[in-house]
Amino acid sequence: MDKEVKNKIEYMIACISEFADRYGLSSRQAFSYLYFYKGIAFLDNSYEAEHQFSIEDAVDDVTDYCKRQGGALA
Template sequence: MNDKYKIPYMNACIRAFAKRFQLSVKSAFLYLYHFKGIHFLDEFYETEHLQSIDDAVDDLIVLCRKNGGQLQ
């Protein structure tokens, strides 16, 4: 993690995801971890952080659904 903003960005995405689905932050993290959303944010940070947080959450929803997630 070379970028000092990476962890705060990932935290903001997790919190926005939690808010969108009315989950606790812990539940959102566990869901994203299980369905590869955390890995996605880490791997594609360079691209994702240039978009809005809402766009990142939309991307997480699509990715997690592809990996078996069921949140609508």
């Protein structure tokens, strides 16, 4: 597997895990929420910028993005 792809996958897993912890969700629930409200796509598409910030900042950003897409967690 390409190193960049591996890094992106690990980053996305870390973001999902931190999102789950922040909102008291299981990893599966967090993934489902992020997938439904396009947060997974956001993390994928904005990886180049977002991975330069902390995971906490990325969770803030993906939470805001999902909220704009109709999500209710905040």
